[in-house]
Amino acid sequence: MNSKSKMVLAIIIFAGGWIIGSNNNVAPVITSSVGGASYGGGFQSDISVGAVPHRTTLGTVHIVNPGDSIQTAVATAQPGDTIQVMPGTYSETVYIDKDDIHLVGVIKQGNRATMDGLGKLNDAILYSGNNIIIENFRITRYKGNGIMGQAGNNFEIRNNVIVDTGIYGIFPQLGTNGLVEHNVVSGIEDAAIYIGMSDNIHVAYNEVFDSVAGIEIENSRHAIVEHNNAHHNTGGILAFVTPGLPIKTTEDVIIRNNFVLNNNTPNFGAPGSIVSGIPAGTGILVMAADDVIIEGNIISNNKTAGIIINDHSFATTITMDVESDPNSDRTMILDNVMLNNGYDTITEVTALALTELHTGLVDIVHVGPSNGSCIINRHRYRTLGIGNYGECDFTNTDSTDTYLLAGGAKPRTIDPEARGEIAYLGVCTGCHSYTGRLIGPSVKVIQAMYAGNPQGLADYINAPIKRRDNFPEMPAQNYLDAETQFAVAKYMLQVEN
Numbered sequence: 001m002n003s004k005s006k007m008v009l010a011i012i013i014f015a016g017g018w019i020i021g022s023n024n025n026v027a028p029v030i031t032s033s034v035g036g037a038s039y040g041g042g043f044q045s046d047i048s049v050g051a052v053p054h055r056t057t058l059g060t061v062h063i064v065n066p067g068d069s070i071q072t073a074v075a076t077a078q079p080g081d082t083i084q085v086m087p088g089t090y091s092e093t094v095y096i097d098k099d100d101i102h103l104v105g106v107i108k109q110g111n112r113a114t115m116d117g118l119g120k121l122n123d124a125i126l127y128s129g130n131n132i133i134i135e136n137f138r139i140t141r142y143k144g145n146g147i148m149g150q151a152g153n154n155f156e157i158r159n160n161v162i163v164d165t166g167i168y169g170i171f172p173q174l175g176t177n178g179l180v181e182h183n184v185v186s187g188i189e190d191a192a193i194y195i196g197m198s199d200n201i202h203v204a205y206n207e208v209f210d211s212v213a214g215i216e217i218e219n220s221r222h223a224i225v226e227h228n229n230a231h232h233n234t235g236g237i238l239a240f241v242t243p244g245l246p247i248k249t250t251e252d253v254i255i256r257n258n259f260v261l262n263n264n265t266p267n268f269g270a271p272g273s274i275v276s277g278i279p280a281g282t283g284i285l286v287m288a289a290d291d292v293i294i295e296g297n298i299i300s301n302n303k304t305a306g307i308i309i310n311d312h313s314f315a316t317t318i319t320m321d322v323e324s325d326p327n328s329d330r331t332m333i334l335d336n337v338m339l340n341n342g343y344d345t346i347t348e349v350t351a352l353a354l355t356e357l358h359t360g361l362v363d364i365v366h367v368g369p370s371n372g373s374c375i376i377n378r379h380r381y382r383t384l385g386i387g388n389y390g391e392c393d394f395t396n397t398d399s400t401d402t403y404l405l406a407g408g409a410k411p412r413t414i415d416p417e418a419r420g421e422i423a424y425l426g427v428c429t430g431c432h433s434y435t436g437r438l439i440g441p442s443v444k445v446i447q448a449m450y451a452g453n454p455q456g457l458a459d460y461i462n463a464p465i466k467r468r469d470n471f472p473e474m475p476a477q478n479y480l481d482a483e484t485q486f487a488v489a490k491y492m493l494q495v496e497n
């Protein structure tokens, strides 16, 4: 081809792009943002308004003063009791393995009961009981978790300030019916608020910042995330499936009325962990999660994109799981305010933009296959990859207040046979997935090391020693009794996905 005909070809392509890009003579579908139908899907509770059951009595009140141990008060308390921790500093790990305990930090003249891990302790508060309330603490300098739930149902985690506590700030794992509200969480290496393998969850009015992931709904169903402020994280709000965990889906999540601003913090997640793959500048991320509604958020100044919807194959840090559907189906995007997103995006998004002859900002990008997704007022946003999105036949989620269960969930009772399984689900899967690296090595790798040696494995988790340079230390699981340690070791060695 001579240079003249090349030039002509270039002009034709350019002109073609211009025609496609401008959508000539096609009037946009403008949906009124006032009124309209409400979402008719989602979790249907048998009674209309659910709630975490509120305790009406305090039971016996145990007062903990500075110099006393909170754990001693927990050991004395009976189900139904309240433990009030006076302002002061407490350096310990508290483990609540009974039901119906209300652990409350007393705030006096702005001074809080402060749990300080001194950069040495792993976890501030762990609970495995049902109907646990944890309120008003300040928690700082732990290496593992601020507050972690291990298979307890009906929890309330409220009004805590959590600063720089390692891997997870607030992490209810394997719980049904729980409320996480009015917490301020910052400086977390993985997720500030991580809802793991849980159902019927409400996350509201929290502020999360300076963390890798702000709020994460992972392998969980029926969750509402509303009125939160997620800013200055690597990624703001995430709904996704981690492959290789025993519960394989994330479904039915409403993300509405949140601020999602300036989530451009360079990723400081542990190398190899799933969140280490989140590109800095991600506002909302939906990955392999189904039936996610995004409504009424203010999403601005996230440099990679405002909303990223993708499948598992897009994420380089992920090992696929044949039992997890890798696609994000039925994403529903209603009216949001989106400004100045995608101003300095990643090459994968730029490449997609090229195929769509798109230049400039990117509010919404969808990568990978998707069934049944929809949007209203698409012309408001700068979009990529949403050509197959239909029009949603509803404009709001007003008729859905909460997915919390009326009357609460049945408390989880663990029969001795299931002890190993529940500890595996409630504790180990927070850091170990079957297939790939999470915080710790994969279960497959561990099975190869400890085949036929459950006692050796139990001994390791009771007092772990540092083995791998490129992994953090594993926190000791010595709060579990010896029988549970052995049961979970046996369970881990025979699990198949």
Ligand code: HEC
Pocket: 144, 167, 423, 424, 427, 428, 429, 430, 431, 432, 439, 440, 441, 446, 449, 450, 457, 460, 461, 465, 466, 467, 468, 469, 471, 472, 473, 474, 475, 477, 488, 489, 492
């Ligand atoms: C907070 C994260 C976390 C939790 C929770 C956790 N682990 Fe680990 N685990 C790790 C990390 C990190 C390593 C790698 C440590 C190293 O190599 O020094 C590890 C390593 C291991 C190993 C390998 C030991 C070896 O000899 O190399 C076994 C076995 C193990 N974990 C079992 C468990 C079991 C069982 C549970 C649940 C009761 C559990 N872990 C909970 C993070 C965790």
